[in-house]
Amino acid sequence: MKKITYREAVREGLRQALRSDPRVFVMGEDVGKYGGTYGCTKGFLDEFGPERVRDTPLAESTFVGAGIGAALGGMRPIVEVMTVNFSLLALDQILNNAATIRHMSGGQFSIPLVVRMATGGGRQVAAQHSHSLEGWFAHIPGITVLTPATVADAKGMLLAALKQPDPVFIFEHAYLYPVEGELEEPAGEADIRRAAIRRIGSDVSIIMFGGSLWKALAAAEQLSADGIDVEVVDLRVLRPLDAATILASVAKTHRALIVDEAWRTGSFAAEISAQIMEGAFYELDGPVGRLCSVEVPLPYPKHLEDAALPSAERIVQAVRSLMPGERPRP
Amino acid sequence: MPQAVDRPQALELLRQMLRIRRFEEKCVELYSLGKIRGFLHLYIGEEAVAAGVIPLLAHEDAVVATYREHGHALVRGTPMRALMAELYGKATGCARGRGGSMHFFDASRRFYGGLAIVAGGLPIAVGLALADKLQGRNRVTACFFGDGAVAEGEFHECLNLAALWALPVLFLCENNLYAMGTALSRHQSETDIARKARTYGMTTQAVDGMDVLAVRDAAHSAVESVRGGHGPYFLELKTYRFRPHSMYDPELYRQKDEVEQWKQRDPIVLFEEMMREWKALCEGDLAEAEAHIAAEIEDAVAFAEASDWEPVEDLTKDVYTQAGG
Numbered sequence: 001m002k003k004i005t006y007r008e009a010v011r012e013g014l015r016q017a018l019r020s021d022p023r024v025f026v027m028g029e030d031v032g033k034y035g036g037t038y039g040c041t042k043g044f045l046d047e048f049g050p051e052r053v054r055d056t057p058l059a060e061s062t063f064v065g066a067g068i069g070a071a072l073g074g075m076r077p078i079v080e081v082m083t084v085n086f087s088l089l090a091l092d093q094i095l096n097n098a099a100t101i102r103h104m105s106g107g108q109f110s111i112p113l114v115v116r117m118a119t120g121g122g123r124q125v126a127a128q129h130s131h132s133l134e135g136w137f138a139h140i141p142g143i144t145v146l147t148p149a150t151v152a153d154a155k156g157m158l159l160a161a162l163k164q165p166d167p168v169f170i171f172e173h174a175y176l177y178p179v180e181g182e183l184e185e186p187a188g189e190a191d192i193r194r195a196a197i198r199r200i201g202s203d204v205s206i207i208m209f210g211g212s213l214w215k216a217l218a219a220a221e222q223l224s225a226d227g228i229d230v231e232v233v234d235l236r237v238l239r240p241l242d243a244a245t246i247l248a249s250v251a252k253t254h255r256a257l258i259v260d261e262a263w264r265t266g267s268f269a270a271e272i273s274a275q276i277m278e279g280a281f282y283e284l285d286g287p288v289g290r291l292c293s294v295e296v297p298l299p300y301p302k303h304l305e306d307a308a309l310p311s312a313e314r315i316v317q318a319v320r321s322l323m324p325g326e327r328p329r330p
Numbered sequence: 331m332p333q334a335v336d337r338p339q340a341l342e343l344l345r346q347m348l349r350i351r352r353f354e355e356k357c358v359e360l361y362s363l364g365k366i367r368g369f370l371h372l373y374i375g376e377e378a379v380a381a382g383v384i385p386l387l388a389h390e391d392a393v394v395a396t397y398r399e400h401g402h403a404l405v406r407g408t409p410m411r412a413l414m415a416e417l418y419g420k421a422t423g424c425a426r427g428r429g430g431s432m433h434f435f436d437a438s439r440r441f442y443g444g445l446a447i448v449a450g451g452l453p454i455a456v457g458l459a460l461a462d463k464l465q466g467r468n469r470v471t472a473c474f475f476g477d478g479a480v481a482e483g484e485f486h487e488c489l490n491l492a493a494l495w496a497l498p499v500l501f502l503c504e505n506n507l508y509a510m511g512t513a514l515s516r517h518q519s520e521t522d523i524a525r526k527a528r529t530y531g532m533t534t535q536a537v538d539g540m541d542v543l544a545v546r547d548a549a550h551s552a553v554e555s556v557r558g559g560h561g562p563y564f565l566e567l568k569t570y571r572f573r574p575h576s577m578y579d580p581e582l583y584r585q586k587d588e589v590e591q592w593k594q595r596d597p598i599v600l601f602e603e604m605m606r607e608w609k610a611l612c613e614g615d616l617a618e619a620e621a622h623i624a625a626e627i628e629d630a631v632a633f634a635e636a637s638d639w640e641p642v643e644d645l646t647k648d649v650y651t652q653a654g655g
Contacts, residue, residue, distance in 0.1 A: 025464065051464060057494070059487035062453045066491065069457020072442060073392075075464060077457075096447045097454060105435035106426030107648035109442070141649050165651035 001184055007177040009151040010040045013158035014078065018048050021076055024162065025052040027063055028080030037082050038118060038177050064090035064115060068098050071113040076162055081117040084133050084171065098167040099142030113167045118174040120211045120261055122309055127297030132261040134171045134210065135268030138238035144168040145238040146192060149213035151181035153236060156190025173211030192237055195245040201231035204319055205249040207272055208259035209235040212310060216259055219315035228323060238268060246272065247279045254285040255322050259310050264292035291318045334547055337610045343542050344605065345619045347377040347598045350401040352623045353410065356631065357417060361577055366417045370431045373401040375572035378597035379504050380405045382545030383472065386553045392471040394455040397432035397446035402474060408436045414630035420637035427640055449475060449482035456488050459497035470556045472500045478509030480526065481517050489530040496561035500552050504539065506571045511583035527564035539569030540595045
């Protein structure tokens, strides 16, 4: 085991991929000379050269589309879209090409493309740099959507994604990059089919992904002091969704709170809630709860941003409201 | 005879243009019978472009085309049976019937669609060319798109990136003067498309797209240049579609006499006249070509009619590679 930051774990994964497979190359805005906006490709230009570490113009649609084309042409591109906010400029390529071509061509073409991007709010960078849109991507059949929350997943999911014959989108919560964790050595590929139980509990399941993991674990500790035994389910993979793990947890605890940093209306949390209704309705002792962001463009000042985002404290309150004797909050 | 082609080559150019024309005329008939549904965008009038360019590509080169791609797939060599079956939506179609008219695919001929979002194919072409460059393969990616694509950001992004990275892409802008129903002069401040392309630092040429020999000559230089490692090349092919944009288009945006004027420059008629002038078109040549094409079409229709539908159980096959794929 070694202590390592999430950023370093991503970087290790990328370096390992570049070293082990000549078809792998990295492409995106400022991945070369700058070293990556979040430092994930620092030093790569010197180590791997400009053919394999490609700074692109600010043209998201084109460099994501070029990643699709390069994957069709036999490469294993890793495209870094600086943040999910800018991925909106590439949605046409993602939805209309990456996600459709295999099926629409009758299975003739595969697109082994990996796209990484930072996501999420909480860093006082205001509305246009704070979106949480993983749920939108998870709506799209034909792609895989990963949300690594730990250092092991940050590295291992990337390595696993590169083995996939179809497009994989990895959402790295920007808040996590400096967070340290324990990484086993040698750390290999991570499973990208299953959710993980990050904390075993018996009274209530907190179901979440990505940047909400540490908030959920902190809330669980607080609740534990009050005698509420929380199970924390880290979805890890939003598509294909591991419903079995969710349903098994709910069947055990009989209560569920879903934490999702996206807006509540039409959120991925709504999908999880629906899956629980369909698959574990009779296991429930009360309504499923959702804790999402307040439906505003995320504001810049800390007090307002904090008021809009799920927090450990708000998770604690939401869990308490689900417990016997409490009236569910609207 | 001009030096560029001999009689058999000229006959082949004529035959390919006729093949596209007759195939699509049959499509109109089948559409009115309800055999072909959805959107149907006809290439009639523009045949000289596909017929002039595509035979110059090597087998290992790639083609990326648009939703008006029947002609491109036919000339590239995808069997007419597979194309007609695709239009019928049958499982024997070139995309298992899943794409229809706008989405022809053929991996064995490196035909990457059939992509129906305007300008959406350009980034893919850039990526295919990037893969070739990174793997040291000397291949050309031919990317077809219309004048409508010029208005999209991806057009500019892709020309820039292909030139910046010196990628082996042949950009082929089929300028038929209308982005669906909006005339070029009504959506572009600068209507000289080749001039726009030139500003990205690549060799460009504008060509009479109704003259198949002119197209072929220009494409020959372009393909040689791209294959020679000189980076991307841009050809603007000035052409015209004789039919409406799709089967639903009432054509309120252009005058009938404009269409009639362009029909005077029908690429097939023009080339027939040229061949007659050169005494390269013998008595019976046309009739023979027409007979062969008619037989090919009849066979393709019979094949499509007799083919099976993809079973509903296969609906989700190939969404992902593993899931039953």
